[in-house]
Structures are given as structure tokens and as C-alpha cells.
Amino acid sequence: MQLLQKDQTLTDAPECFPEDKCFRTLCCKGPPPPRPEYDVVCIGLTGSGKTSLLSRLCSEATDNIVPTTGFSIKAVPFQNAILNVKELGGADSIKKYWSRYYQGSQGVVFVLDSASSEEDLEVARTELHSALQHPQLCTLPFLILANHQDKPAARSVQEIKKYFELEPLARGKSWILEGSTVDNMDAVKESFSQLIHLLEEKDHETGRI
Numbered sequence: 001m002q003l004l005q006k007d008q009t010l011t012d013a014p015e016c017f018p019e020d021k022c023f024r025t026l027c028c029k030g031p032p033p034p035r036p037e038y039d040v041v042c043i044g045l046t047g048s049g050k051t052s053l054l055s056r057l058c059s060e061a062t063d064n065i066v067p068t069t070g071f072s073i074k075a076v077p078f079q080n081a082i083l084n085v086k087e088l089g090g091a092d093s094i095k096k097y098w099s100r101y102y103q104g105s106q107g108v109v110f111v112l113d114s115a116s117s118e119e120d121l122e123v124a125r126t127e128l129h130s131a132l133q134h135p136q137l138c139t140l141p142f143l144i145l146a147n148h149q150d151k152p153a154a155r156s157v158q159e160i161k162k163y164f165e166l167e168p169l170a171r172g173k174s175w176i177l178e179g180s181t182v183d184n185m186d187a188v189k190e191s192f193s194q195l196i197h198l199l200e201e202k203d204h205e206t207g208r209i
Contacts, residue, residue, distance in 0.1 A: 035077075035078075035080060035081050035082050036080075036081050036082070036200075036203070037081065037082045037083075037084055038081060038082075038083055038084070038106045038107060038196070038199045039084045039086070039104055039105055039106050039107075040083050040084065040085045040086070040105060040106065040107040040108065040109055040195075041085075041086050041088065041101060041102060041105040041107075041108055041109070041137075042054065042085050042086065042087040042088065042108075042109040042110075042111065043088050043090070043095075043098055043108070043109070043110055043111075043127070043131060044090050044110055044111035044112055044113075044124070044127075044147075045090040045095070045112070045113065045116075045120060045123060045124050045127070046067045046089070046090040046091050047067070047090070047113055047116070047120075048090060048111040048112050048113045048116075048124070048147055048148075049111055049113065049147040049148060049180075049182065050068070050087050050090070050109075050111045051065050051066075051067070051068055051072075051087065052065050052182050053111065053145070053147065053180065053182060053188060054074050054076065054085055054087055055074075056182055056185050056188070057074075057076045057185070057188065057189070057192070058074055058075075058076055058077075062182065067089060067090070067091065068087055068088070068089040068090075069089050069091070069094070070089055070094065071086055071087060071088045071089065071101060072086075072087050073085065073086050073087070074087070076192070078189070078192065078193065078196060080193075080196060081196045081199070081200075083107075083192065083195075083196070085109065086101060086105070088101055095127065098131075099134060099136070102134065102136040102137055103136060105136065105137065105140060106140060106141075106199060106202070107140050107141045107142070107143070107195055107198070107199050108131060108137055108140050108141070108142045108143070109142075109143045109145065109195070110127075110128050110131060110142060110143070110144045110145070111145045111147050111180075112124040112128070112144070112145070112146055112147060112160070113147055113148050114146040114147060114148055114149060114151075114154040114155045114156075114160055114179070115148045115151035115152075115153040115154040115155070121155075121163070125163065125164050125165075128144065128164060129164075129165075129169060132169060132170055132173065132175075138173070139173075140174075140202075141174040141175065141176075141195060141198035141199055141202060142170070142173065142174065142175040142176070143175075143176050143178070143191060143192065143194070143195040144164075144166070144175060144176065144177045144178070145178060145179075145180040145188075145191065146160045146177065146178070146179045146180065147179075147180045147181065148181060149179040149180060149181045150181040150183055154179075156179075157177060157178065157179045160177065161177055174198045174201075174202070176191065176194050176195060176198070178191040178194075
């Protein structure tokens with residue numbers, strides 16, 4: 001058997017197998033880039049279903065849902081973004097303070113009960129018109145959800161669009177009107193994906209200024 005002399009060195013490293021190279025490549029790629037985050041305010045009257053929709057989006061239990069008093073914040077994850085949604089309570093004693101929480105918002109979600117009484121629907125229309133014209137919200141993308149579409153008394157999306165006079169009022173603004181129900185969360189997620197697209201577009205426009 002041949003022995004190595006003291007002045008001899010081992011310079012040839014053992015050859016790596018192809019799968020080793022592949023493993024090292026995958027391990028060294030690093031974590032994926034962080035998803036962008038957007039701050040969104042969610043408003044609507046009590047009973048419109050804001051809390052239930054947001055809880056389902058976060059995969060939370062919706063048993064024993066109670067109306068939001070004050071406000072709550074949820075980080076709602078999507079494939080290409082995270083929405084930090086600030087939900088404001090819709091009771092009469094709370095909604096007069098909504099505007100105090102608008103600062104810093106990048107988008108708006110307005111949820112209405114499409115099966116509500118004529119009186120409540122008129123109040124919802126007034127609140128939406130006020131939000132669309134508010135100085136801190138008027139330039140932001142809006143997602144308007146005509147919720148409770150599964151109820152027999154629900155107005156269609158087209159009826160809501162006409163009754164709320166969205167075409168003339170929101171002309172020139174970025175807005176989406178979609179029907180929604182907690183029984184079809186895939187459609188709700190798609191509506192939020194459209195909102196994210198509008199937020200991304202606004203982000204790019206701001207970056208070009």
C-alpha cells in the first residue's frame with residue numbers, strides 16, 4: 001500500500017453528483033421576495049356582513065359573529081399581496097366617526113346588504129356617496145360588495161348600480177361593484193384580487209410621478 005509523504009497534499013475533491021448540485025442550487029436561492037402590503041379601510045352599515053366576509057377570508061370561524069364595535073384590523077393574505085384591512089363598525093353611534101380612521105388608507109371596501117329594507121339601502125347609498133367624495137378617499141380604488149346575494153329579497157348587481165347612481169357619481173374613479181355571499185368565497189376572493197390589481201396600478205402610477 002502506497003503511503004502519502006509529509007509534503008504531499010490532497011488537491012482533488014471528490015466529484016459531486018448532479019443531484020447534489022441541484023440540491024445546493026435550490027437551497028441557495030433564498031426566500032421569495034416579500035408580498036406588498038396595502039392598508040385598506042372597510043366600511044358599511046351594521047348587518048351588511050363585513051365581519052363575516054373578512055373572517056372567512058382569514059379562514060376564521062364565523063360562529064357567533066357579533067357586530068364590530070369601534071374598529072378591528074385583520075391582515076388578509078392573498079397570493080400576490082397582503083391587505084391590512086381596518087374594519088369600522090357600522091352602527092349609528094360609530095359611523096359618524098368613520099372619517100377619523102381614513103388617514104393612511106390606500107383602498108376602500110364598502111359592503112352593503114343588497115337584501116336590506118329600502119330605508120337602510122337609502123342610508124347605505126348616502127354613506128357610499130359621502131365616502132366616494134371624501135377628500136381622503138376620493139382618489140382611492142373602491143371595491144363595493146353587494147352582499148347577501150343568496151337571500152330571496154336581494155337586489156341584483158345591476159339594480160344596485162342603478163339605485164346607487166354609480167355611473168355618474170364614480171365616473172373617472174377606480175371602482176369595482178360585485179355581488180357577494182359567504183357561501184361563495186371563491187367569488188369574494190376574485191373580487192379582492194381585482195381590488196389588488198387596482199392598488200398595484202395606483203402604486204405604479206405614483207412611482208412614475
